[in-house]
Amino acid sequence: MSVQAEVPEQEEFDKLFTVFDGSSPEDVSHARQLWSSLSLLPPLESRLVSADIRQRLPVSRPQRSSTGARPSASEPPSVHDALQLQEERRRYAAMADQRKEIQALMRRQREQRIQKELLPDFRAVETFVSSLSRIR
Helix, strand or coil: CHHHHHHHHHHHHHHHCCCCCCCCHHHHHHHHHHHHHCCCCCCHHHCCCCCCCCCCCCCCCCCCCCCCCCCCCCCCCCHHHHHHHHHHHHHHHHHHHHHHHHHHHHHHHHHHHHHHHHCCCHHHHHHHHHHHHHHC
């Protein structure tokens, strides 16, 4: 019974794999080398490291510029720069004021919510008192 079970397994094995039956050991060796050399490598994108692809970005180095390209520190700022700086300061001051107003409004609203939570609901108290008076 075990001989019959092995026959179908052997036929499946023969279908899936190449068998060098009746060949000399030298031919088998050459055939194995041929098939192993024809095996496909995974695509380049699936490899973790590749010699063709640079793995790191280049290190940034400080750039040396010519002396004429950079304005010297001894030159006074121009009128346009001063006006631009003033305008920027005004915008920041206005944003700071607006932020303070919003914070004050939020603080007032929070205090009002807390006060409402602390004060008992008078309608609830009235109904409770009236229900107590009915019981007596």
